[in-house]
Amino acid sequence: MKCPTCGSLEDRVIDSRTAGDGSAIRRRRVCQSCSRRFTTYERIEWNPPLVIKKDTSREPFSRDKVLSGLRKACEKRPVPADRLELAVDKVERMVQESGETEILAVRIGEMLVEELKQIDQVAYVRFASVYQEFADPSEFAKLLGTKESESRGVE
Ligand SMILES: [Zn+2]
Incomplete structure (x- = not known):
């Protein structure tokens, strides 16, 4: 694997373990x-829709x-990187298992939400x-409404 710093192709594996739910090494x-x-x-190769x-x-x-979308949403939040990897694994698996050749972006947005x-x-x-940019505005209002009542409940 090409070194990201010096470009050398010589490297040594120092640790190897399963990641996520076991779908990756x-x-x-x-x-x-x-x-x-x-x-x-x-990871196993697949043709993404x-x-x-x-x-x-x-x-x-x-x-x-x-993943970068999730990272951005979690900026400066106490969310472990592994937790986001797991969430992406799950969404990727749902997309895979749908067997669709095309999928609406809004559908993926819903899964991530x-x-x-x-x-x-x-x-x-x-x-x-x-996500509201591409979702139904009434759905978004509902999402915010849920959030507000939840945080009020906590305070
Ligand atoms: Zn190097």
């Missing part, structure tokens, strides 16, 4: 040239995009507010 590697440590994940966006353009489902709801309330509302 996580390997810690150390570069033989510069000693940089980095992590790789090995196309995601249909609001403007009806399509792009392949991207695990990385989903559901996951975030169980992870972190602030991140949940943040994500939901981005």
